[in-house]
Amino acid sequence: MATPLIDLAGVGMTYEAASGPVEALADISLTVGTGEFVSLVGPSGCGKSTLLRIVAGLRPATRGTVKVAGGEVTEPIPDVGMVFQAPILLKWRSILDNVLLPAELAGKDRRSFWARAQALLEMAGLHGFAEKLPRELSGGMQQRASLCRALLLDPPLLLMDEPFGALDAMTRDDMALELLRIWGELDLERNQRKTVLFVTHSIAEAVFLSDRVVVMSARPGRIAADLRIDLPRPRTVELRGSEAFGQLNLEIFRTLTGRTTGASTQ
Amino acid sequence: MNIKAATRQYWPTVALFVALIVVWQLAVSLTGVREYLLPAPLSVWNAMWFGEIAWGQHLWTTTWEIIGAFVMAAVVGVALGVAIAWSPLLANALVPFLVFVNTLPKVAIAPLFLIWMGYGIFPNMLMGALIGFFPVVINTAVGLSQVEADMLDLGRVFNAPKWKIFVKIRIPNALPYILSALKITATAAVVGAIVGEFVASQKGLGYVIVTTQSSMNTSVAFAALIWISIVGLLLYGVVVLLAHLWAPWAEGVD
Numbered sequence: 001m002a003t004p005l006i007d008l009a010g011v012g013m014t015y016e017a018a019s020g021p022v023e024a025l026a027d028i029s030l031t032v033g034t035g036e037f038v039s040l041v042g043p044s045g046c047g048k049s050t051l052l053r054i055v056a057g058l059r060p061a062t063r064g065t066v067k068v069a070g071g072e073v074t075e076p077i078p079d080v081g082m083v084f085q086a087p088i089l090l091k092w093r094s095i096l097d098n099v100l101l102p103a104e105l106a107g108k109d110r111r112s113f114w115a116r117a118q119a120l121l122e123m124a125g126l127h128g129f130a131e132k133l134p135r136e137l138s139g140g141m142q143q144r145a146s147l148c149r150a151l152l153l154d155p156p157l158l159l160m161d162e163p164f165g166a167l168d169a170m171t172r173d174d175m176a177l178e179l180l181r182i183w184g185e186l187d188l189e190r191n192q193r194k195t196v197l198f199v200t201h202s203i204a205e206a207v208f209l210s211d212r213v214v215v216m217s218a219r220p221g222r223i224a225a226d227l228r229i230d231l232p233r234p235r236t237v238e239l240r241g242s243e244a245f246g247q248l249n250l251e252i253f254r255t256l257t258g259r260t261t262g263a264s265t266q
Numbered sequence: 267m268n269i270k271a272a273t274r275q276y277w278p279t280v281a282l283f284v285a286l287i288v289v290w291q292l293a294v295s296l297t298g299v300r301e302y303l304l305p306a307p308l309s310v311w312n313a314m315w316f317g318e319i320a321w322g323q324h325l326w327t328t329t330w331e332i333i334g335a336f337v338m339a340a341v342v343g344v345a346l347g348v349a350i351a352w353s354p355l356l357a358n359a360l361v362p363f364l365v366f367v368n369t370l371p372k373v374a375i376a377p378l379f380l381i382w383m384g385y386g387i388f389p390n391m392l393m394g395a396l397i398g399f400f401p402v403v404i405n406t407a408v409g410l411s412q413v414e415a416d417m418l419d420l421g422r423v424f425n426a427p428k429w430k431i432f433v434k435i436r437i438p439n440a441l442p443y444i445l446s447a448l449k450i451t452a453t454a455a456v457v458g459a460i461v462g463e464f465v466a467s468q469k470g471l472g473y474v475i476v477t478t479q480s481s482m483n484t485s486v487a488f489a490a491l492i493w494i495s496i497v498g499l500l501l502y503g504v505v506v507l508l509a510h511l512w513a514p515w516a517e518g519v520d
Contacts, residue, residue, distance in 0.1 A: 058419050076422045084416040091515040092438045104434060105424035133515055 004031040005069055005157060005195045006055055012063035012220075013050060024050050026220035028064070032212075034156070035193035037183070039206035039213045041252065047221030048199045049161050055197060056080055056159050068157065078106075081150030081194075083163040087142035089134040089149075095121065096130035099148045106153065113152055120148040123182060140171040144178065151182070158196045164205065173237075176208055180235055203252045207245060208235055215255045225255040305485035313489035319474060321493065327470040329497050331387055331459035335394020336501060339451045343399040344444060347406020351436070357407075368400040372458070376465035385466050394458025398451035405447035409440025442516030445509040452505050456498040471497075 013025040024047040032038045040048040053059040054066055057076040066073040068080075089098045096117055103113040121130055124144040126137075134142055143163060150158060163179075164172045183194060200206050206213045207229055215225040231244060239245050287307050293299070294306040301309065313319070346364065350357040372393060379389040413435055421431045463472025471490045478487040509516075 053419070056419075056423060058422060076419075076425065078423075078425065080423060082416075082420060082423055086414070086416065088414050088417045088420070090417075090435065090438070092441075092513070101434070102420075102424055105421055105426035105430060107426075107430075135515065 005034045005036075006030070006032040006197065007067040008051075008055070008064065009067075010064035011051070011054065011061045011066060013047065013054065013059070014062045023220035025054075025061075026222050028221070028223060030214060030223060030226075032195060032197060034195055037193075037196045037198065037209055037211045039198045039200055039210040040216060041200055041203055041206045041213060041256070042216030042221065042224075043218045043256070044201065046216040046218040048216055051216075051221065052159050052161050052197060052199050056082060079153070079155045079157065081153070081155040081158045083143075083146055083150045083158070083160040085162040085165045087134070087139070087146040089142055089145060091134055094131050094133060095126060095137065095145050098134065098145060099152055102149060102152045108153075116154075117148070117152060120151055121145070124148050124178070138171075140167055140175060143167065143175065147179070147182070156192070156194055158194050158198075160196065160198045162199050162201065165200070165202075172202075172205070173240075176205055177235075177237070180209060180233075184234060203249050203256070204240070204245075207231075207248045207252065208240065213248075213252060215252055217256075225252070227252065227255075302482040302484045305488055309485040310488040310492065313483075313485040314492060317486060317489070319486055319489070321489075324469055324471050324474050324490075325493055325497070327387060327467075328459055328463070328472065328494065331390040331462065331470065332394060332455045332497060332501060334387070334391035335398060335455035335458050336448075336451060338391060338395035339398035339402055339455060340448060342395065343402025343447070343451070344406050346399075346403045347410065347440075347444075348432075350403070350407040351410035351440075352432070364400065364403060367396075372397045373461050376461055379462070380466040385468055390459050390462030390467065390470070393462035394455040397458040397461075398454030401447040401450045401454075402444065405443040406440055409443030410436045412443075413439050442509070442513045445505065445513055445516075448505045449502060449509075452501045453498060455501070456494060460494060 008028050008030045011025060011028040012023070014021050014023045016022075028051060040051065042048050050059060054061045055068065055073070057066075057068075057073040060074075068077055089095070090101065093101070099117045099120060100110050100113055103110045118130065121127060124147060126141060126144055126148070129137060129141065129145075134145070137145065143166075147163070150160075164175045167175060183196065196209075198206070198209060203213075210229050213227045213229060214223055215227070216222065217224040227248070229248060231239060231242075231248075291307050294304055305313075314321070346360060350360055375396070376389075376393055379393060383389040383392075410432070417435060418431070421435065426434075459470070460472035460475075463470040464476055467473040467476075471494050474490040475487050478484065478490070
């Protein structure tokens with residue numbers, strides 16, 4: 001593995017609820033190498049989104065150490081692109097102005113990012129939509145715009161929290177391909193792939209996208225398995241029909257559910 | 267909107283309006299009800315344009331009171347809303363006090379205004395502002411805080427200072443809420459100005475109505491009412507227009 005960009009050691013998180021303390025995450029140790037695409041899968045409530053926010057420094061871990069690029073994370077870290085389940089575009093801004101928002105928020109000169117924003121929109125197939133308002137775009141297009149926004153400042157790390165979770169199945173598969181394409185193109189540009197930590201509850205999506213799939217169990221969230229996905233890149237639509245793809249899906253499904261037979265109860 | 271679509275949308279409004287006038291005129295002609303009880307539409311029309319009342323100066327006074335009340339309510343309301351959303355300390359200090367002020371029956375305060383400030387346009391403006399400011403405070407504060415948590419996280423990721431989050435995210439987010447409240451304020455400003463004039467005034471449309479009580483000149487009272495509603499409608503229309511111009515993304519929020 002390349003040098004780890006993310007290094008979690010014994011990370012735990014307990015929060016106070018009305019009924020008493022709730023342990024959301026227990027003893028998570030995980031490293032993600034530079035340029036790796038790692039997915040976190042797990043049932044709802046296993047704390048995978050919380051873990052993502054802990055890596056970003058948006059929530060504090062209550063135990064253990066969190067390191068990104070060698071430095072301990074104690075506050076929101078710069079140089080990270082975030083994509084959430086909802087596109088959360090600003091309704092009153094054009095798509096282009098939404099993509100430029102990070103530059104403004106980070107106090108940079110937005111004019112110097114104008115060309116890059118246009119290029120990103122072009123790459124995401126949003127050419128011609130730069131001046132539209134978000135509501136004029138479909139859900140999938142809005143999410144692509146939100147990906148462009150995350151990429152604007154060219155962060156080496158992308159944190160994605162179920163980014164395609166709100167989309168219909170077909171759009172979702174398209175977006176997965178699109179994401180890999182964009183990820184690959186940036187590879188050429190920087191001679192270094194972006195590191196991606198991708199939260200999803202779709203096993204197939206995780207397998208299709210990732211170099212590694214980390215399976216989490218629920219309450220408190222811990223790592224149940226860490227599987228290497230040795231499928232060839234670039235990943236293609238045909239891959240979804242391959243035996244290796246099916247085997248990996250099944251293996252992760254079994255780890256997640258604890259079931260060893262495939263018998264359906266329905 | 268083209269003329270055809272406009273016709274389709276508005277013809278029922280016009281038809282109902284005309285029908286009401288016709289029924290009103292017929293009712294007065296057929297029953298022979300006395301003029302001071304219910305004047306005919308035609309005599310109201312005459313009172314609006316040809317009577318002994320110098321409508322110009324009264325309209326002028328009341329319109330200024332309403333505009334002043336509206337602007338005061340808007341400025342003070344937005345400022346208080348921003349203060350509440352900005353700091354929990356200010357929110358804790360201000361909110362109970364504002365709720366208390368809002369529960370006061372404003373009409374009952376009008377005589378105090380007379381004692382403190384005497385006759386004039388300003389106390390009537392203040393009365394309108396007092397009636398109309400509260401929804402602006404609430405909607406401003408709500409609009410400023412109704413921002414997705416993920417959006418705020420995005421701000422934190424880029425280490426954006428608090429004022430920048432306000433200027434770029436919270437305030438535009440609150441704009442449709444504020445404009446929505448201003449529609450209520452536009453109506454409240456009219457009520458306030460008239461209430462003020464009822465209690466203490468020497469000019470204005472409210473003053474005209476009060477004077478007709480003793481003279482039994484009901485058609486003049488009706489005429490004054492219509493003038494008031496025209497001013498109110500115009501102000502309301504301006505607010506709706508501003509909402510169209512300033513927050514076109516929020517069409518249909520109210």
